[in-house]
Amino acid sequence: MERRAVIGLVVAGAALLVAGAGIAWWLSAGAGPADVERTPSASVSASSTPQPDPTVAMQEQLEAYADACATPAATIPEHCGIVVPWAADLATLTGIAFRIERYPVIAVSPDRQSFDATGGILVATVTGTTRDGAPGTFTYRTDEWALRGDVAVEDDRTVLSVR
Incomplete structure (x- = not known):
């Protein structure tokens, strides 16, 4: 039983490390929520007013x-x-x-x-x-x-x- 507990802790720790690394990469790549609002999108028009029909x-x-x-x-x-x-x-x-x-x-x-x-x-x-x-x-x-x-x-x- 001790062996199962150790394996479970190792697997849980590895999962946390992978998740943490993914979040760190996501934030460092500039794709975090704060960056999404500041970075202009290619699909957004330069004009903030809609063009008349x-x-x-x-x-x-x-x-x-x-x-x-x-x-x-x-x-x-x-x-x-x-x-x-x-x-x-x-x-x-x-x-x-x-x-x-x-x-x-x-x-x-x-x-x-x-x-x-x-x-x-x-x-x-x-x-x-x-x-x-x-x-x-x-x-x-x-x-x-x-x-x-x-x-x-x-x-x-x-x-x-x-x-």
Whole structure:
């Protein structure tokens, strides 16, 4: 029994020595917890602020354009993806009021040269004269309002051109 006790102590001592040596090597190699916080990692960006997503800025630009398209008008604005079949109900058109219920959402092509903005909801209320000469007001709604166009980079700015 004495022999087993001695062997156990030797094995335990050897394990402690190996563990201690490993910890000493780890600390001397500069991989300790204090060094991890001070040493910059190759995978960390030099900038502490995250880079903005260019699609967010493009969506904002598109929404500003859509707002301009949706201002009250006497005619349907061009290059706005708006189709209002007012001639089916009115003989003459005197005004259109628009309401954007949901903006089209932009998706840039893989080659970053064009975009499709789809899924918008637009309501148009038209006023004018009906075929029998009476004043009339009609409302039209599209659940698939879309804008499409080209993407260009000019002076470090991304510019959308709606077709």
